Amino acid sequence: MDLTRDCFLVPGPVRMNDECLKALATPVMTARGTEFRDVMADLNSGLRHAFNLAPSEPIRGVQSWAGDDDYKVVVVSGSGTAAMEMVIANRFRSNDLVLVPTNGKFGERVAEMCKRFCNVKHLQYEWGRAFDLYELEQQLEKKCYESLLICHNETSTGITQDAAAIAEMCQRHGVSFILDGITSVGGMPVHPTKWNAEAVVVGAQKCTAGPSGIAAVAVNSHFIERVHAIREQGDSSPNYYFDMVSALKKGDDDQTPWTPAINLAMGWGAALNTLKHETNEGRWDRCQKMASGVRDLFTDLGFTLLADTGQRSNTVTAIFYPDGIDDAWRKRLKDDYNTQVIGAQDHLKGKMFRVGSMGETPIEEMIEGCKRMIACFASFGHELPQLDVESYFE
Ligand SMILES: Cc1ncc(COP(=O)(O)O)c(C=O)c1O
Incomplete structure (x- = not known):
C-alpha cells in the first residue's frame, strides 16, 4: 500500500x-x-x-x-x-x-x-x-x-x-x-x-x-x-x-x-x-458510481448504512461502526493510513463515519481509500471478508 x-x-x-x-x-x-x-x-x-x-x-x-x-x-x-x-x-x-x-x-x-x-x-x-x-x-x-x-x-x-x-x-x-x-x-x-x-x-x-x-x-x-x-x-x-x-x-x-x-x-x-x-451529467455519474461502490462494498463487508434504502445519497454515505469500534478508528485512518473521512454529528457522534463522494475526487482515490479503510479496520482486530474492491467501482 x-x-x-x-x-x-x-x-x-x-x-x-x-x-x-x-x-x-x-x-x-x-x-x-x-x-x-x-x-x-x-x-x-x-x-x-x-x-x-x-x-x-x-x-x-x-x-x-x-x-x-x-x-x-x-x-x-x-x-x-x-x-x-x-x-x-x-x-x-x-x-x-x-x-x-x-x-x-x-x-x-x-x-x-x-x-x-x-x-x-x-x-x-x-x-x-x-x-x-x-x-x-x-x-x-x-x-x-x-x-x-x-x-x-x-x-x-x-x-x-x-x-x-x-x-x-x-x-x-x-x-x-x-x-x-x-x-x-x-x-x-x-x-x-x-x-x-x-x-x-x-x-x-x-x-x-x-x-x-x-x-x-x-x-x-x-x-x-x-x-x-x-x-x-x-x-x-x-x-x-x-x-x-x-x-x-x-x-x-x-x-x-x-x-x-x-x-x-x-x-x-x-x-x-x-x-x-x-459536464453535469459526467460529474453526477462519477459521484453516483463512487457512492454506489461504497454502499455495496460496505454492505457486503457486513456494515450497516444509516439512510433508508432507495434514497441513499450519491455524494455522502453514512456507515455505522461495527461493535467495539469508534472514532479512534478515524484518527488512526488519518494518522497511519493518510486517509480522511468524517465523523458523525450530535447523538450519532462516535457511532458512525461518513464518506464523501463529491467534487473532483477520482474513482481511483475512492478505491484506494476503501482499501485503506478495510486495512485500518483489520488493524483494530476487526477482520473482514476478502473482497475485490475494484470490482465495486467498475
Ligand atoms: C446540506 C448542508 N446544508 C448546509 C450546510 C452548511 O453550509 P456551510 O457550512 O457552507 O455554511 C452544510 C455543510 O456541511 C450542508 O452539508
Whole structure:
C-alpha cells in the first residue's frame, strides 16, 4: 500500500484543483472595475450551468446571471448558511407559516433558521428515515403554508429527499418550494425549472469543488416579486448585509452590493469551468458510481448504512461502526493510513463515519481509500471478508 498519496474523502470542503488554486492567488484588482465584472460574468455563467439552468454567456454586460428561463443566480459572500439565511430573511414576513420536514442536522438547521424569521411547522423525522409523503400531502391540504423548505441532500445522514415528488405536491397545492442544495447541486440531478423551485442554494466548497466562504442562490421571478412586494409593504425582517433587494439591483451590472469576495469568486469561477468541461451529467455519474461502490462494498463487508434504502445519497454515505469500534478508528485512518473521512454529528457522534463522494475526487482515490479503510479496520482486530474492491467501482 503506497501511503504517500493522501485520500481525502470528506463531504466538503473538498480538494481544489490547480486552476482553482491558481485563480485564488490572482493579484489584486478593484472591486468595481471591468476586470472584476468579467470575473462575475464568468462565475455567473458557471453557476447557471451548475444549477442546471439555461446557459448564459460568460461576458460582462450581457446579463450573465440570467438566461432563457425564469431564473437568476445571485452570488453571496459567506458560506452556504449565509445564502440560506439570505433567502429566508428576505422571502418571509414574520406572520408567514412555512413547512419544514427534516431527517438530519442540516434540515433541522433550516427549521431553526426559519424560526428566526417566520412561523414554522417542523416535521421532525428520525435521522436517516425518508419523509412520510402522505403526511406532507395532508399538511399541504390545509392550505395554510407559504412555502415548503427542505435540505435536499442531508449530509449528516446520507439521505437524499425525493425532491421531484415533493415539488409535484407543492405545485398542486400552490405552495412555493425552496431547497438547501448545498451538497446536491453539482453532485446529483437538480432541476430547478422542472421542480418550479423558487430558490435553490449551493455552497462552493462541496460538489462544485470551489473554495469555502462563498455561496450562491438561484431564484425565480416569483421569489423576486415576493421579495420586492414584502419590502414595499414595509413588512420585511431586519437585515442589511444580506439584503436581497440590493443584491438584485447590483446583479444587473455584474456586481455585488458590498466589496465582493474577489479572489474566492475567481477561484470558484475556475472550479465551475472544470465542471462545465466535465459536464453535469459526467460529474453526477462519477459521484453516483463512487457512492454506489461504497454502499455495496460496505454492505457486503457486513456494515450497516444509516439512510433508508432507495434514497441513499450519491455524494455522502453514512456507515455505522461495527461493535467495539469508534472514532479512534478515524484518527488512526488519518494518522497511519493518510486517509480522511468524517465523523458523525450530535447523538450519532462516535457511532458512525461518513464518506464523501463529491467534487473532483477520482474513482481511483475512492478505491484506494476503501482499501485503506478495510486495512485500518483489520488493524483494530476487526477482520473482514476478502473482497475485490475494484470490482465495486467498475
Ligand atoms: C446540506 C448542508 N446544508 C448546509 C450546510 C452548511 O453550509 P456551510 O457550512 O457552507 O455554511 C452544510 C455543510 O456541511 C450542508 O452539508
